[in-house]
Amino acid sequence: MDDFRPATTAEHLLWLLAQHGVEHLFLNPGTDSAPLQEAAATLEKAGVTIPGIVTCSFESVALAAAHGYWQVTRRPQCVFVHVDVGTQNLGAMMHxxxxxxxxxxxxxxxxxxxxEPDAPGGRSTPIHWLQDVPDQAGTVRAYAKWVTEITRPQMLARAIGRAVQVAAGGLPGPAYLMVSRDVLMDPPAREPGRTTGYAVPRPPAADAETVRWIAERLVAAERPLLITAKTGRRPDGFRAVTRLADLAGVRVVDLAESGCVNISTSHPMNVLSAADARRAVEEADLILVADADVPWIPKVTRPRDDATIVHIDADPLKTDMPLWTFPVDLAVTADGATALDQIAVRLEELGLTPADDRPGLAADASSGAGAPPPSAAPRPAGGHITVEEVFTALNEVLVPQDLVVEEAVTSAGALHETLHRTLPGTMYGAGTPGLGWGLAGAVGVRMASPGSRVVTVVGDGSFMFGVPTAALCLAAEANAPIMAVVVNNNGYRASRLPVFELFPEGLSAARGDAEGTRFAAPPDFAAVARACHAHGETVTALAELVPALRRGLQSVESGRSAVIDVRVLPD
Incomplete structure (x- = not known):
């Protein structure tokens, strides 16, 4: 610690986080955070480096922002919440x-x-009995990768080092720590503890025999297919997918829920439309699945019986999904980006080059894969804006370097087919069931990408799930302005469609509506934005869409967030 000598365990904790590379502490304060708040003030005055404290007015927003920051940097950030109730408010963001x-x-x-009266940090208010629950960690035990309580100052250095190591290493995930304020007020351990030696494992690679086996079958395959969701989360993954498509003539299904760019939308082997993707699965004689939890929906499409299926994943068994039973002929425990690059290297050793003609390649490239989407259908009566028109307008105002965060829910497929994304690391999204991630996740992406323009596309339901007042407040507190484009179809379409699917002849389908999925008196989202000191506009006419988007981006460039509420065609 050089000349720094902490006076409390709280000061030691903040110092340790910084030593392990944690840059931000997203803080939702409570009665238990007082020692940390005082420690932050003390250490700042002393010139000691600690994580930047980011005030968060709601816990789920804090965790979503830390999650977004991770997606860009792959560096764990810290969230502090208030005992059991703060833990519960993390909610779906833990999932x-x-x-x-x-x-x-x-x-x-x-x-x-x-x-005792003289116990530093001891119980001093009735809430300290009311919030004393039998199993606080049980709230998140099924979703946290690792759980522990810091019960004495002497274990602090090991607990923090282990938390960072476990969160970032292997299959990354949330680490959950608990510490009482009386421990935080205790004198620190006499020794600072080591801050090195907590190595994070390198991404696992495939063995040479497995790589050779896959490469040989790729050469022999007539209609090979790669299905991936998250290989492109790292730039080297984007390059590996592109390299494999170029060398082996592999069609690529970049799953719509991926939340990243796995291959350029302009690449000729990118199978853009959902219908083409279904056909590609049914036609392929060799399917590589890399970093994809749900490669296809068996109820909708299935591979042919004689297809060879290779599954590449850091956890190909998916043991935390009890009924994951997709057919697999070869399961490879490896990082997708690493393994695909290994396979590409082997193909080059076999003499393949990007210029080689492959069986079926010409047909694949001319069948619409990677081509611009077909011309838009005639505009609907009544002048409603379609979701496709929203994304076409975004194509007009965005540049390739802009960052897009997606939580479009039932509009995600249209976004995937319409929005142009050609550079790695320019699309983010959780791709998970917990709605409300998109706003604060975008703030985290913006914090990790200084100077970039960040646009998040959310549905009206997910906008409200995202606690917009807290998310916009966070954007202002962190000096991380974003533009939110709300695809507003006035309701929970994601909850309406299953009713129609299960009861196609039912009364709900006949009425074109389902109970509990329409908002009778929705908020004025633009007014919510203005109340949070952000720019807000409501767009109901197509002619106003591009100008409104440009004004929103100008607001972001000036340092102020923006919300563009686009009223789109109802079902």
Whole structure:
């Protein structure tokens, strides 16, 4: 610690986080965070480096932002929440962090242990008894990768080092720590503890024999197909997918829920439309599945019986999904980007070059894969804006370097088919079930990408799930302005469509509506934005869409967030 000598365990904790590369502490304060708040002020005055404290007015927003930051940097950030109730307010964002393998550290307060009048940090208000629950960690145990309580100052250095290591290593995921304020107020351990030696494992590679086996079958395949969701999360993954498509004539299904760019939307082997993707699965004689939890929907499409299926994933068994039973002929425990690059290297050793003609390649490239989407259908009566027109307008105002964060829900397919994304690292999204990620996730992406323009596309339901007042407040607090484009179809379409699917002849389908899925008196989202000191506009006419988007981007460039509420065609 050089000349720095912490006076409390709280000061030691902040110093340790910084030493392990944690740049931000997303703080939702409570009665248990007081020692950390005082420690931050003390250390700042002393010139000691600690994580930047980011004030968050709601816990789920804090975790979504930390998750977004992870997606860009692959560096775990820290969230501090208030005991059990703050933990509960993390809600679905814990599920998202688990499923998206997001390395984040959550530190929750714990009810103080001391009751004596002279116990530093001891119980001093009725809430300290009311929030004393039998199993606080049980709230998140099924979703946290690792759980522990810091019960004494002497274990702090090991606990923080381990938390960062576990969150970022192997299959990344949330680490959940608990610490009471009386422990935070204790004198620190006499020794600072080591801050090195917590190595994060390198991404696993495939063995040479497996690589050779796959490469030989790629050469022999007539209609090879690669299905991926998240290989492109790293730029080297984008390059590996593109390299394989170029060398082996592999068609690529870049799954719409991926939340990243796995291959350029302009690449001729990118199978853009959902209908073409279904046909590609049914026609392929060799299918590589890389970093994709759900490669296809068996109810909708299936591979042919004689297809060879190779599954590449850091966890190909998917043991946290009890009924994951997709057919697999070869399961490879490896990082997708690493393994695909190994296969590409082997193909080059076999003499393949991007110029080689492959059986079926010409047909694949001319069948619409990677081509611009077909001309838009005639505009609907009544002048409603379609979701496709929203994304076409975004194509007009965005540049390739702009960053897009997607939580478009039932509009995600149209976004995937219409929005141009040609550069790696220019699309983000959780791709997980917990709605409400898109706003604060975009703030985290913006914090990790200084100077970039960040646009998040959300549905009206997910906009409200995202606690917009808290998310816009966070954007202002963190000096990380974003533009939110709300695809507003006035309701929960994602909850309406299953009713129509299960009861196609039912009364709901006949009425074109379903109970509980329409908003009778929705908020004025533009007014919500203005109340949060952001730019807000409502767009109902197509002619006003591009100008409104440009004004929103200008607001972001000036340092102020923007919300563009686009009223689109109802079902």
């Amino acid at each position: 998202n962090a688990l499923r998206d393998r997001a390395g984040v550290i959550v530190i929750a307060g714990k009810t103080p242990y001391g009751e």
